[in-house]
Amino acid sequence: MNIVLKVQRYNPGSDDEPYFQSFTVAVDPNQRLLDALMQVKRFQDGSLGFRKSCAHGVCGSDAMRINGKDGLACKTLIKEVARADGDTVTVEPLRHLPVQRDLIVDQGDFFKKYRSVKPFLINAEPVLEKERRQSQEERLRFDDTTNCILCASCYSACPVLAHNSDFLGPAAISQAYRFLADTRDRGFEARLAVLNHPNGVWPCQNHFKCTQSCPRSILITKRINQTKRIIEKRSQKAADP
Ligand code: SF4
Ligand code: FES
Numbered sequence: 518m519n520i521v522l523k524v525q526r527y528n529p530g531s532d533d534e535p536y537f538q539s540f541t542v543a544v545d546p547n548q549r550l551l552d553a554l555m556q557v558k559r560f561q562d563g564s565l566g567f568r569k570s571c572a573h574g575v576c577g578s579d580a581m582r583i584n585g586k587d588g589l590a591c592k593t594l595i596k597e598v599a600r601a602d603g604d605t606v607t608v609e610p611l612r613h614l615p616v617q618r619d620l621i622v623d624q625g626d627f628f629k630k631y632r633s634v635k636p637f638l639i640n641a642e643p644v645l646e647k648e649r650r651q652s653q654e655e656r657l658r659f660d661d662t663t664n665c666i667l668c669a670s671c672y673s674a675c676p677v678l679a680h681n682s683d684f685l686g687p688a689a690i691s692q693a694y695r696f697l698a699d700t701r702d703r704g705f706e707a708r709l710a711v712l713n714h715p716n717g718v719w720p721c722q723n724h725f726k727c728t729q730s731c732p733r734s735i736l737i738t739k740r741i742n743q744t745k746r747i748i749e750k751r752s753q754k755a756a757d758p
Contacts, residue, residue, distance in 0.1 A: 518602045519543055520595060522553055524565065525609040527616050535616070538562075539605070546596035550606065551579055554590060554620075566619035574732060577668030581620050582609040587670040587730040611673035613682065627669045630685050633711045634693035639704030649701040662695035662740055664733040671727035671737055683716040687727035690718055691740040697747050705751060713748050721745075 522542050527535035540557045551569055558565045568578040572591045579590040584598050584607055598606045614622040640649070671687040678684050693712055696702045712718050718741060727737040 518546060518595075518599070520553065520599045521603065521605040522557060523605050523607045524554075524557070524619065526565075526619050527610075528566075528618050529616070537607075544595050546594070546599075548595050549591050550583060550593040550595060550598065550608070551590040553595065553606075554608070566617075566621045568621055575666060577666035580611055580668035580670045580673070580732075582611060582673065583607070587611065587673045589668060589670070589732045592732050611669055613673055613675070613678040614669065622669075624669060626682075627672050627686070627688070628667075630689040631667065631692060633685070634689050634708050635704055636689075636692045636696065638696060638699065638702055639707055640701055642703065651700055655700045659695050659698040659740075661733075661735045662691050662698075665692060665695075665735060666733060668732065670730045670732060674726040674730035676724045676726055677720045677722060681716065681720055684720045685711065685714075685717050687721070687737045687741065690721070690744055691735060691737045694740040694744045694747075697744060705747070709748070712744060713752070718745050718748065 519541055522540045523537050524540065525535050526532070526538045540561050542553045542556050544553050544556070551572060554565070554567055567581070567590070569591065570576040570578045574589055574592040577589070580587060581590055583590065583593055608620065610616050610620045611622050614624060614627060617623050665688060667688060669688065672678065675684070675687055678686060690712070693708055696704055697708065721738070721741045723738055723742070725738050728735070731737055
């Protein structure tokens, strides 16, 4: 079948405004959208800019907006976004991050916010046995969050970030939860100032758009709400006489 790939183009060095360019591509419905983009790059226009690396949903580099929804081009089959011969598939860069060129965005703010929650195990206590032990049940409490590939699909899907660019964002909060919920971690206080801030966890209004966009099926909204509850519970405990 043929599809029309309608791609947002923009080179800040030479274009005044973003614009759309359409390419007709011959594809198999079982191919991935990334294959169609690569066909364009190889045989029609080598200047088309997009990121990709693993092509198997692992590296998180090819997140983009596909027909208005955020996701990975390498995990999106043509048949999922185009039903009939000649259908148009619209591809745009992620939202809420500045475009560097075409589908390539500057992820600087996204990673700055991620780093601000100290996404690593904090525990200065001596290790008693050979390792810090944890039961399977304790590990399961945050299991899904360990699958994050930092693709920023959720960041783009978040309606709160559309009007508050300082909001910490879904990925950073769910990664903070990943360690707050870990029985081996002692970093609650170290992360509190960033999380318990007007732009920390509180602006989230449970739109669930992040959860719907996540290619790793992470229960992001639930994890954000659990993070809020951890903060409230521990703050209450500290205030109790
Ligand atoms: S939580 Fe999901 S959508 Fe967000 S960065 Fe991680 S893998 Fe991507
Ligand atoms: S290219 Fe690595 S996740 Fe798609």
